[in-house]
Amino acid sequence: MNFTLALMGLSTYILIWEKLPYWGNWFNRIVEALPGPLAYLYQAWHCPFCFGFWIALALHAVTGIQTVEALASMPAYIGAAGPVVAWFLDALATATLILFGKLCFDAIAGPAIHGYQMTVKFRQGNTWE
Template sequence: MTFELVLMATAIHILIWEKLPEWGTWFNTFIAALPRLLSSLYEQWHCPYCAGFWIALVLHGLTGFWTIPDLASLPGYLGVTATPVGWILDALATATLVYAAIIGLKAIGLPAMKAHMMKEDFMKSAFKGEDV
């Protein structure tokens, strides 16, 4: 198993659904200006699993990377369906790992943020009047 595809798909998911909407109003204005079908897809694909699947398919096509390299050579009895079945199964596996990564990052993010805020509050109260 390799993790290049998972890492790239997770990074793209974070960029598109968590970071770009925070970077000023230009991205949200862009999404609002899209045709209703496309803006609706953006709103519906906040799920890391769903978005991860489609991101993984696109990235696989662009890079040739596999999360499970053995899926590149499926049995011959599948004939011409072997390649699309391999891509879909790999994208599903990648989406599962993207989902786990996003949930994991969110799970550690809240306690980390709370600890940071508690430290800032402590420093302010401990050193009132001094530059910290």
């Protein structure tokens, strides 16, 4: 199993939905200026699994990398549909890994932020709360 696509997809997800909206108003103005269907896609793809599926398809098309190497050679009885089925299944597997990565980051973010806040209070000489 190759985690490259999942890592690229997760980093793209974090950049687009968790970082760029807070790096000034320029990105938010771009999103607001998008035509209706594209603005809808931006909102609808906020789900890490949904975004992960589509970004996995795009990244596979651009890089040729697959998450599940076994899907590179589909059985002959599938015929011409083999590559389409392989891309679909690989994108599902990659999207699952992206969702898992996002859930892991969210799970460790709460305790990490709390620990950082406690350290700042300690350094400032404030009492623990």
